[in-house]
Amino acid sequence: MQxxxxxVARLAGVSVTTVSRVLNGEKYVKDDLKHKVNLAIEELGYxxxxxxxxxxxxxxxLIGVIVPDITSSFYATILSSIEEAASANDxxxxxxxxxxxxxxxxxxxxxxxxxRVEGIIIMHEKINEEIRNLIHKMKIPVIFSSVKPMDQQFxxxxxxxxxxxxxxxxxxxxxxxxxxxxxxxxxxxxxxGQNRYSGYRNALTSKGIRIIHEHIRFGDYKVKSGYAQMKExxxxxxxxxxxxxxxxxxxxxxxxxxxxxxxxxPEDISVIGFDGSQLTELTRxxxxxxxxxxxxxxxxxxxxxxxxxxTGEEPSGDLVLDHRLVARESCIPRKK
Numbered sequence: 001m002q003x004x005x006x007x008v009a010r011l012a013g014v015s016v017t018t019v020s021r022v023l024n025g026e027k028y029v030k031d032d033l034k035h036k037v038n039l040a041i042e043e044l045g046y047x048x049x050x051x052x053x054x055x056x057x058x059x060x061x062l063i064g065v066i067v068p069d070i071t072s073s074f075y076a077t078i079l080s081s082i083e084e085a086a087s088a089n090d091x092x093x094x095x096x097x098x099x100x101x102x103x104x105x106x107x108x109x110x111x112x113x114x115x116r117v118e119g120i121i122i123m124h125e126k127i128n129e130e131i132r133n134l135i136h137k138m139k140i141p142v143i144f145s146s147v148k149p150m151d152q153q154f155x156x157x158x159x160x161x162x163x164x165x166x167x168x169x170x171x172x173x174x175x176x177x178x179x180x181x182x183x184x185x186x187x188x189x190x191x192x193g194q195n196r197y198s199g200y201r202n203a204l205t206s207k208g209i210r211i212i213h214e215h216i217r218f219g220d221y222k223v224k225s226g227y228a229q230m231k232e233x234x235x236x237x238x239x240x241x242x243x244x245x246x247x248x249x250x251x252x253x254x255x256x257x258x259x260x261x262x263x264x265x266p267e268d269i270s271v272i273g274f275d276g277s278q279l280t281e282l283t284r285x286x287x288x289x290x291x292x293x294x295x296x297x298x299x300x301x302x303x304x305x306x307x308x309x310x311t312g313e314e315p316s317g318d319l320v321l322d323h324r325l326v327a328r329e330s331c332i333p334r335k336k
Contacts, residue, residue, distance in 0.1 A: 003044040012040040023048050061091045063305065064112035066105055068124035070097040072221065073249055073277040074294065075123060078146060081298025082121060089306055091118070100124070106131055113138050119305045125149040126188055141308040145301040146292070147191045148318065155315045157301045159292050161191050164323040165199025165246065168272055168290040171325055172242045173207050176334035177270065180204065181215045181240035183229045183250050192221070196246045196274065215240050219250050226253025234261055241269060241334050248273035252283055255330065270331040285329030293321050 005023075009016045014033055021029050022037040040046070063086055067075050083093055094117060096108040109131065112120055120140055125147040127135075132151055135142055144156040172180050182200050187193045204211050214236045219225030226245055230253065233240060245251035251273030255265050265271050265285055273280065276291025304315050 003046045008040045012036040062117045064117040064120045065095045066122045073279045074275045077294045078298045081295045085299045085302035118309045143305045157319045159323040161195040162199045165196035166203045169200045169203035177242040179240045181233045181243040183245040184218045221247040223249045223253040226250030227257045230254035230257035246274045248275045248277045248279045266332040288328045288331040
């Protein structure tokens with residue numbers, strides 16, 4: 001059986017309270033008693049129970065995180081940043097990958113409640129009424145990261161996705177492209193689906209460029225989806241000279257498809273992505289992307305959440321971070 005705190009106290013010849021004070025790093029414990037307790041801990045191989053200590057302190061230092069797809073380069077990067085910020089503040093993460101499954105999300109939210117997490121970070125916006133009601137009922141601080149749900153009572157750390165997509169499309173127009181393909185996301189998503197699509201369309205309209213509906217396809221943000229949608233775009237009668245994909249993963253899939261069909265990026269088709277993930281530097285050619293400040297987004301999400309956890313003060317509103325275009329090798333001016 002695992003040794004218990006009372007076993008440590010018995011071997012050290014002190015009270016359980018003294019052992020607890022040593023474990024919690026409290027002051028006013030004599031050095032000789034600390035030495036005895038530490039020797040007993042080492043001899044018994046005692047490991048304090050995180051759950052037991054949490055019950056005593058009424059604080060778990062746990063943060064629950066719900067990720068829609070942990071295989072995505074974007075979510076993997078932002079999650080790493082969140083973990084780094086959490087660790088620096090002596091918090092631990094409980095990460096749940098729901099794979100876009102709403103039923104899983106409901107289950108994990110209940111797990112978070114049972115584990116008495118201090119706060120929750122959610123990275124997707126497709127929440128139904130049942131989940132929305134549960135979040136409000138739990139009364140646990142919640143921050144949405146990289147997305148903005150329809151429920152305006154929730155605070156988000158985001159970029160202006162509409163403006164970012166508008167700027168990405170405008171960049172291609174300024175390079176002389178007019179036949180610009182679009183590989184969009186899930187239109188049930190307001191942030192990365194509807195807002196980015198609207199930005200693309202309005203950029204074309206504002207420049208007097210006709211929207212070609214057969215140049216518009218929708219995927220699921222993943223590499224395989226980008227490949228499949230690009231394959232459809234290559235079949236149209238008037239092939240686009242440039243393509244805007246609303247995730248770097250789909251942009252990489254599109255680039256692979258183009259090359260597999262004996263075409264060149266960017267000489268035949270320019271490609272621009274969205275996110276600014278680590279994939280942008282790993283592809284050949286390197287990928288031009290509308291960059292979200294992913295690392296800053298993760299750190300700011302944790303900062304706002306921990307401020308609310310530790311002070312009880314709710315953020316006054318969304319935190320909108322700046323996006324920026326990072327031009328690399330995958331886009332060039334259109335050949336006349």
